[in-house]
Amino acid sequence: MKPIIRVQNLSKQYLIGAKAEPYGTFRESITRAARKPIEMMRRSNGSGQKNTFWALDDVSFDVMPGEVVGIIGRNGAGKSTLLKILSRITEPTKGRAELYGRVGSLLEVGTGFHPELTGRENIYLNGAILGMRREEISKKFDEIVDFAEIDEFLDTPVKRYSSGMYVRLAFAVAANLDPEILIVDEVLAVGDAEFQKKCLGKMSEVAKGGRTVIFVSHNINAISTLTRGCLYLSEGKLEFAGPTADAVHRYAERRKAVDEIYRAKEHSDRPSITRVQVFTSDPNNIHRHGKQFRIEIDVNMPFESTGVGVSFQIMNELSQPVVASWAYPSVKPLFRERGHHTVECVIPELRLYAGEYTLTVGLADERGPVIFEHLSEICGFDVNMFGIPSGHPNGWLPNVCVYIEDAKWETVHRDY
DSSP: OOOSEEEEEEEEEEETTOOOOOOOOHHHHHHHHHHHHHHHHHHHTTOSSTTEEEEEEEEEEEEOTTOEEEEEOOTTSSHHHHHHHHTTSSOOSEEEEEEOSOEEEEOSTTTTOOTTSBHHHHHHHHHHHTTOOHHHHHHHHHHHHHHHTOGGGTTSBGGGSOHHHHHHHHHHHHHHSOOSEEEEOGGGGGSOHHHHHHHHHHHHHHHHTTOEEEEEOSOHHHHHHHOSEEEEEETTEEEEEEEHHHHHHHHHHHHTTOOSEEEOSSOOSSSEEEEEEEEOSBTTTEEETTSOEEEEEEEEESSOOSSEEEEEEEEOTTSOEEEEEEEOTTTOOOOOSSEEEEEEEEESSOOBOSEEEEEEEEEEETTSSOEEEEEEEEEEEEEEOTTOOOOSTTOSOTTSOSBOOOOOOOOOOOOO
């Protein structure tokens, strides 16, 4: 049987600090193409590789029809770059990717949507982009609207949709317009739990129908449930391709070495997170249960804004969120002016149970569906229970819980 996806020696190089090229006329595109080699030589200042990095480096794999393949790895591993190449959003620097079939993709909130068009119009627009005839789209129309649950907003311009509405409609369009290949990125992380469950069920249904699914997620439970095969990427290289259980094991082993400080590798001309650091009670990323825990987040605002806010989740070893906090301007304005800002969050007594934890940090506009940054599984730290009496004859047992409340027990005397 012939692979439905064949990737051979795929590599993608970026210029550090380079801005995305604007859309323009054909003549302007030709002019930029002719100028690019000169600009690259000028930026490199004779050092060749000084101002570039490889987001993907010589990646090769095959996917057979009907397979559901997961892709895992830390931030900056190359997952999203790989999906953008497979979705024909960007071109590789070297190598090739061959896809044999119609591709439906959900990479970022609102990708492929025109903000001025209504939900109804965008459904037909996306179907046309996929190469479907109007009659084919009409047959699927009611199914898409029912799944997205946006009936009353169907004729409202999507620029007025919330992020949840955007995601529901985008996923409904991508999954229900019968693509032979469905590509889904971590964008599902912005939906609520019920919606994520619904989407995972739909992807399972798509897979059982014989279509191919490529799924990127930091939710290891979802990857383990939905996929049998998995690709593990690290720093642009394919570290492992094979059974999901083996890939997850290798990934878990590597996660133990997560740095306590996150620093952005590249400059962005959008609001961005440049640094995240956790301050534990003890050295070497060790935090003692019940002690003060502090997080610092550096944010770069290239323009003034009254809607941008920041949030974080503490994730356990199964990539499940166990603690969350957020600061959006309507409740707590932290930064509005243009420039660099450092914000901190202090938890006076972090009562996590013993185990390994990481952070997921987000930067978004609370007024609409714009997510500027979503950093997963950064700033790893361990929680221990040293010096704390357990009150249990066997001491502190593993995997009992993830959080301990400060509860009081006493005997209540009643007359029965």
